[in-house]
Amino acid sequence: MNIFSDFHAIIAAILERIKASGRLPETLDASRFVVEPPKDAAHGDLATNVAMVFAKEAKPHFPNPRQLAVEIAAALVNEPNVAEAEVAGPGFINIRLKPSVYADVLRSVLAEGDAYGRPHGRGALAGRINVEYVSANPTGPMHVGHGRGAVFGDALANLLAFAGADVTREYYINDAGAQVDVLARSAFLRYREALGETIEIPEGLYPGDYLKVAGEAIAKAHGRALLDKPEAEWLEPVKRAxxxxxxxMIRDDLAALDIRHEVFFSERTLHAKVNGVSQIDKEIDELRARGLVYDGRLPPPKGQLPDDWEDREQTLFRSTDFGDDIDRPLKKSDGANTYFAADIAYHKSKIDRGFTTLVDVWGADHGGYxxxxxxxVAALSAGKVELDVKLCQLVKLMRNGEPVKMSKRSGDFVTLREVVDEVGVDAVRFMMLYRKNDAPLEFDLAKVIEQSKDNPVFYVQYAHARAKSAxxxxxxxxxxxxxxxxxxxxxxxxxxxxxxxxALAKAIAHFPRLVEQAAAAHEPHRVAFYLHDLASVFHAHWNKGKDRPQLRFVNADDRNSTCARIALVASLTCVLASGSRLLGVSAPDEMR
Structure with a gap:
């Protein structure tokens, strides 16, 4: 039961009746308005802008939106669940529901269980959605910044699937390019170390101890056979290993956060030549055939010229035809493909696999891309596929307000696994989502495990455990x-x-709308915010019972009121557990 979508349908039906009377245009889209909670709860339970939205189309029969609002409000008061419908200001309508509506909401929660809140009808998502997240270079363990994108992408995939979409979780392995060659050379040193040599790691190679595992694996597979070979012969097998x-290691790190991808897509497959032609080459040729790739020169960048800028003829993609600031190069000066060319081929692969929406979760440093x-994507799909890039801002790791920077495992940064092992999966996941993805995040290792109301994850989990105790x-x-x-x-x-x-029943009634909106906006942080607000309403009412015994959830002298209140807390636990599941966070029955 979604009271917001239910009343949207009721108001749309009223509009249809007015259309049938000839006082609204037949072509009017009767769904183009919102029903939402009023900004001031004192004004009622629901508010709608319907008359304001259709003010222009309603003329001349309704010279101003307030007149249309009055007619709609008059029809609403005849609805069995409406106590009052009042017109406010220039034409907004505030609706007050009968108390029985919230009893029906609780019955709906109890009947639907885990499915409560799942959108239906116009609110449900359709189509196939690809969510690509993490996609860290496979050159070392994941750090805390990777963890934020990992948690965000995974929670978003949960949310989209719950809202009805067919979701695929994908990881793009950046296993081509110079950084992978550096990885191979670093691993080769660890291979020599595994065979008993004393090594020194020069500047420019990866120093972390994590590569010892790779070196040992290479030594086990090849023995001493690679030692005397030139780099040209050992580079590829060492790179693969x-x-x-x-x-x-990255899969293990992700699994520690309960994150598992369905697809791991290798960038190297895009560069692989078949009969002398790679997939990247094919996509460039197809775009050229459509007139979207040409050979030309770019104007110099504004301001001071970078040292490596050169005025030369380049292979360019006409990205300005699709809203970009300048056309973009597809070839480097040495004839190799640019990263952008590879990304074009990769996203074409997603489109060819039938996805109608692509969500890319990137670090904030990729904003200019x-x-x-x-x-x-607009060019490749003829505008039929939506791309939504979500940028995750940096995570500043703290301990009791002091920055934490170093790691024994990686050599120069704190790994995600170290953080998960210290504070637990729930604290990491909830706190990574308790800020909007594009807002900077301070993650304090001490505060996220405090058992206090100032710790959001504890506050929400304690609400579930408290309700279960009732x-x-x-x-x-x-x-x-x-x-x-x-x-x-x-x-x-x-x-x-x-x-x-x-108030608690009303907060529970908002869950379906919250899910619908968060899924449509691709914003799982809204679920975390909602759970905290819901927990706050519950704790506030629980605390009233300390001073007023008649308000306690259990009254040994009144079986009927106890039953009603246990139905309320059972509905609450259902929603808390469901919302926590979307975030990938547990809902414990007891706090330990």
Whole structure:
């Protein structure tokens, strides 16, 4: 049950009746308005801008939007669940619902269980969505910054799937280019070390101890056979072994966060030549055939010229035809393909696989790359595929307010695995999502494990555990009490009359709308915010019972009120658990 979409449908039906009377245009799209909570809760339960949205189309029969609003409000008061419908200002409508509506919401939660909040009808997502996230270079363990993108992408995929989309979770392995050659040379040193040599790691190679595993694997596979060979002969087998070792480590790091991808796409496959032609070459040729690739010169960049800038004829993609600032090079001066050319071929692969929406989760340092990629996807799909790039800002790791910088494992940064091992999966995942992805994040290792109301993950998990304790208390007071969802759905919920109880039921009723909006906006942080707000409403009402025993969830002298309140907390635990599941966070029955 989604009271917002339900009343959207009711208001749309009222508009259709007015259309049928000839006072609104037949072509009017009767769904083009919103129903939302009023900004001031004192104004009611729902608010709609319907009359304001259609002010122009409503003329001349309704000279101003307030007149249309009055007619819609008059029709709304005849609806069985409406207590009042009032017109405010120039034409907004505030709606107050009857208390029985929230009893119906609780029954809906109890009946639907884990499915409560899943969008239906116009709110459900359709199509196939590819969410590509993490995609860290396979040159070392994941750091905390990678973790933010990993958690964001995984929670977003959960949310989109819950909202009805067919979702694929993908990791793009950047296993081509100069950085992988550096990895291979670094791993070769560790290979020599594994065979007993004393090594020194020169500047420019990767110094972390994590590469010892790769060196040992290479020594086990090849013995001493590679030692006397020139680099041209050992580079490729060492590169493959090093990438495999790094990807195994990255998969393990991700698994520690309960993150698993369905597709690992290798960049090297795009560069591989078949009959002398790579997939990148094919895509450039196809774009050229469409007139979207040409040979030309770019104007010099504004301001001081970089040292490596040269005025030369280049192979260029007409990205300005699709909203970019300048056309973009597809070839380097040595004739090799640019990173952008490879990314064009990669995104064409996604389009060819039938995805209708592409979500790329990138680090904030890639912000300048967004326009060209959006232009490429628009060109490759003829505007039929949506690209949404989500940028994740940096994570500043702290301990009791002091920066944490060094790691024994990596040599120069704190690894994600070290953080997960110290504070746990739930703290990492929730706190990575308790800020919008494009906002900087301070992650304090000490504060995220505090058992206090100032720690959001504890606050939400404590609400679930507290609610579960109320059920246990009820069973202690009434051992024969049936607390199954079906039994609780039949108890007298009209006994829930206190303002705190109604406020909690209202907050629960907002969950379906929250899911719908968060999924449409690709913003899983909204779920974290909602869970914290819901927990706050619950804790506030629980605390009232400390001073006013009649408000406690369990009253050993009143079985009926206890049953109604246990139905309320059972609905609460369902929503808390469901929302936590979307974030990949546990909902414990007890806090330890």
């Amino acid at each position: 090093a990438i495999d070792a790094m990807m195994e 967004v326009k060209r990629m959006a232009a490429a 059920v246990r208390q009820a069973l202690a007071a009434f051992p024969d009490l049936d607390v199954s969802p079906a039994a609780l759905a039949s108890v007298p919920l009209e006994l829930l009359t206190d303002e705190g109880e109604i």
